[in-house]
Amino acid sequence: MIKTQEISINMGPQHPSTHGVFRCVLQLDGETVTNITNHTGYLHRGTEKLAEARTYTQVIPYTDRLDYIGAMLNNTGYVQTVEKLMGLEIPERAEYIRIILQELSRIANHMLFVGCYALDMAGFTGWMYTFRDRERVLDMLEMVCGSRMTFSFMRIGGVPEDLPEEFFPALRSFLDDFPKMIEEYNGLITGNEILQARSKGIGVLSKEMALAYGVTGPNLRASGVNYDVRKAEPYGIYDRFEFDVPVLENGDCFDRYYIRVLEMEQSARIIRQALEQIPEGPIMAKVPKVIKPPVGEAYHLVEGTKGLLGYYIVSDGSTKPYRLHIHSPSFVNLGVFPEISKGHNIQDTVLILASIDIVLGEVDR
Amino acid sequence: MENINLFVLLANWLRQWLEGVGASPDVIEVVMDVFGTVGALVFILLNALILVLLERKAAAFFQQRYGPNRWGPKGVFQTIFDSLKLLSKEDIIPKAVDKWVFKIAAYLIFIPAILVFAVIPFGEGMIISDLNIGIFYFVAVASTATLAFLMAGWGSNNKYSLIGGMRSVAQMVSYEIPLVFSLVGVVMLTGSMKMSAIVAAQTKVWFILPQFLAFLVYFIAGHAELNRGPFDMPEGEQEIVAGPYTEYSGMRWALFFLAEYANLVAVCSIATTMFLGGWNPIPGLGFLPIPTYVWFVLKVYFMIMLFMWTRWTFPRVRIDHLMHFGWKVLIPVSLVNILVTGIGIKIYQWMGW
Numbered sequence: 109m110i111k112t113q114e115i116s117i118n119m120g121p122q123h124p125s126t127h128g129v130f131r132c133v134l135q136l137d138g139e140t141v142t143n144i145t146n147h148t149g150y151l152h153r154g155t156e157k158l159a160e161a162r163t164y165t166q167v168i169p170y171t172d173r174l175d176y177i178g179a180m181l182n183n184t185g186y187v188q189t190v191e192k193l194m195g196l197e198i199p200e201r202a203e204y205i206r207i208i209l210q211e212l213s214r215i216a217n218h219m220l221f222v223g224c225y226a227l228d229m230a231g232f233t234g235w236m237y238t239f240r241d242r243e244r245v246l247d248m249l250e251m252v253c254g255s256r257m258t259f260s261f262m263r264i265g266g267v268p269e270d271l272p273e274e275f276f277p278a279l280r281s282f283l284d285d286f287p288k289m290i291e292e293y294n295g296l297i298t299g300n301e302i303l304q305a306r307s308k309g310i311g312v313l314s315k316e317m318a319l320a321y322g323v324t325g326p327n328l329r330a331s332g333v334n335y336d337v338r339k340a341e342p343y344g345i346y347d348r349f350e351f352d353v354p355v356l357e358n359g360d361c362f363d364r365y366y367i368r369v370l371e372m373e374q375s376a377r378i379i380r381q382a383l384e385q386i387p388e389g390p391i392m393a394k395v396p397k398v399i400k401p402p403v404g405e406a407y408h409l410v411e412g413t414k415g416l417l418g419y420y421i422v423s424d425g426s427t428k429p430y431r432l433h434i435h436s437p438s439f440v441n442l443g444v445f446p447e448i449s450k451g452h453n454i455q456d457t458v459l460i461l462a463s464i465d466i467v468l469g470e471v472d473r
Numbered sequence: 474m475e476n477i478n479l480f481v482l483l484a485n486w487l488r489q490w491l492e493g494v495g496a497s498p499d500v501i502e503v504v505m506d507v508f509g510t511v512g513a514l515v516f517i518l519l520n521a522l523i524l525v526l527l528e529r530k531a532a533a534f535f536q537q538r539y540g541p542n543r544w545g546p547k548g549v550f551q552t553i554f555d556s557l558k559l560l561s562k563e564d565i566i567p568k569a570v571d572k573w574v575f576k577i578a579a580y581l582i583f584i585p586a587i588l589v590f591a592v593i594p595f596g597e598g599m600i601i602s603d604l605n606i607g608i609f610y611f612v613a614v615a616s617t618a619t620l621a622f623l624m625a626g627w628g629s630n631n632k633y634s635l636i637g638g639m640r641s642v643a644q645m646v647s648y649e650i651p652l653v654f655s656l657v658g659v660v661m662l663t664g665s666m667k668m669s670a671i672v673a674a675q676t677k678v679w680f681i682l683p684q685f686l687a688f689l690v691y692f693i694a695g696h697a698e699l700n701r702g703p704f705d706m707p708e709g710e711q712e713i714v715a716g717p718y719t720e721y722s723g724m725r726w727a728l729f730f731l732a733e734y735a736n737l738v739a740v741c742s743i744a745t746t747m748f749l750g751g752w753n754p755i756p757g758l759g760f761l762p763i764p765t766y767v768w769f770v771l772k773v774y775f776m777i778m779l780f781m782w783t784r785w786t787f788p789r790v791r792i793d794h795l796m797h798f799g800w801k802v803l804i805p806v807s808l809v810n811i812l813v814t815g816i817g818i819k820i821y822q823w824m825g826w
Binding site: 233305455456 | 535636710793794
């Protein structure tokens with residue numbers, strides 16, 4: 109008797125579009141995916157354990173290596189947690205600098221996402237367009253701290269250096285060109301018929317499932333849940349800025365893609381306001397030479413590039429954290445990947461993975 | 474325009490010389506064919522060399538970057554050094570592959586790519602073999618390339634390759650039909666499948682005007698036929714790594730790409746012959762002292778640029794969308810085109826023009 113046979117196929121850890129060393133095993137019936145098993149851990153470096161043997165300041169570079177695409181946000185999340193633990197007040201100017209750099213980092217991350225989403229359906233030109241513009245953001249961040257990806261710029265109590273002179277004209281010209289860039293992406297990538305046909309109605313993540321799996325960030329907002337930590341529990345000085353939280357309803361790949369484009373616009377809006385309001389003044393609070401937070405614990409949430417990024421620190425009063433735990437959004441979001449990919453084509457699977465926007469440094473920690 | 478064609482002069486001179494030596498007619502024919510084949514081969518290889526560079530430069534242009542610019546002025550020697558690198562690479566044949574199939578697939582893919590050049594009229598009087606069924610021959614030979622893809626996919630003993638091979642068959646078989654149907658309109662207008670007759674019929678009006686729909690169908694189906702642009706399913710880099718090419722390395726791998734570019738030239742040549750007037754000069758510019766083969770190459774490169782433009786603009790379609798589009802859009806459209814062309818011809822005859 110003739111019968112068809114399911115094949116299982118290994119996607120990753122070395123595969124062009126698993127965005128790093130992610131591995132999943134696909135069960136294929138022809139080209140239809142019937143089951144997916146996630147295998148993570150290829151990039152596990154034990155960041156949380158390493159932190160226990162480092163002083164509070166020495167942990168900062170490790171946070172860069174989590175979500176290395178939006179590292180400024182990881183830095184900020186960590187130092188804000190320590191500041192919460194120590195009860196530090198941060199100077200105004202430092203707060204504004206943090207906001208500008210965080211949102212720039214977010215724009216860089218979302219540009220990478222938009223480009224990669226195009227690339228994962230072989231839209232190579234779209235990828236080059238976003239990378240051309242992302243380069244300008246990275247150049248600006250390089251002006252500030254001399255590094256393009258792993259910044260380690262935030263310090264406990266503020267920022268180590270003021271923004272350089274040449275940073276402001278570069279930022280202003282970038283913000284002036286920004287609407288044109290978005291228009292270009294919308295023309296080349298968003299408006300493309302093939303992209304729309306391929307991503308609308310694909311990998312639908314319902315509101316209920318998103319909440320049940322603990323999905324956060326743009327993925328959650330694309331499913332129709334209006335939750336952004338910057339609005340819900342404002343940290344830093346986010347409550348001073350006017351910005352919208354884009355929410356889309358369908359929860360399919362296209363919404364997850366398009367919400368990033370909308371978020372980039374909001375980030376630019378925040379940066380514009382911060383540029384207008386930024387005051388003169390000190391950039392560093394009075395912090396003791398040796399950082400010894402009092403005994404206790406602190407949990408702090410920030411809206412990372414991928415979602416809700418949480419740091420939990422337990423202090424035993426020494427110079428090193430007793431325990432550091434990182435709630436990484438990519439890891440949680442990845443859990444939903446097998447569920448929403450079932451029954452789709454193998455080509456859609458790649459697209460769904462791209463739309464979830466994982467970064468393996470954060471998944472494996 | 475008459476008799477200034479360098480290549481035709483050379484061929485005539487060779488023929489006369491052979492007759493002078495006293496060779497029998499059969500020997501002369503064989504020698505002439507061999508020389509024609511060598512000429513076509515040189516043309517293919519030269520084009521492949523140029524096209525690899527052109528593709529990278531065109532991609533760079535569309536993407537606002539420089540492209541290769543290290544070797545030679547503006548990077549013109551890039552392909553030569555790439556080929557040298559590929560030649561010097563180890564030819565890895567994995568242990569578990571079906572060795573015979575795996576090896577022969579790389580050569581087999583190149584054969585139809587060369588064979589189709591037998592019927593392409595490069596210029597006035599420049600056709601290796603002016604068959605009565607020229608266009609039919611092209612369609613028949615070109616479709617056999619599918620076999621090589623399937624062999625490579627199966628022989629590699631790799632699931633990614635197998636999926637790629639299967640996709641290739643599904644796609645090529647589906648898109649062969651609209652491709653053939655789109656050419657039928659031209660054949661109906663000309664009343665001949667002979668390449669020289671088709672070109673001769675286009676001295677005044679190119680067939681792209683009365684057969685624009687057919688041209689569009691041919692252009693789209695051509696992408697699928699070439700595995701390029703939005704229809705590069707078999708390769709599907711993002712999903713199936715490199716499809717049938719996954720396990721190939723070194724020169725064997727390069728042969729696939731050589732064949733791809735040879736096919737690109739072939740498909741564009743056929744498009745030029747069928748729709749863009751072949752080697753005829755642009756109407757009104759016939760007085761220019763430009764040889765016919767230059768006109769032909771110019772038009773072919775215009776077509777190639779169109780192909781590159783689409784490739785670097787559009788993302789890849791999904792395999793089932795591709796099938797739907799082929800069967801539900803392209804085939805009906807090409808059938809309608811045949812119907813309209815037939816009615817048009819009848820009206821034309823009835824009016825007595």
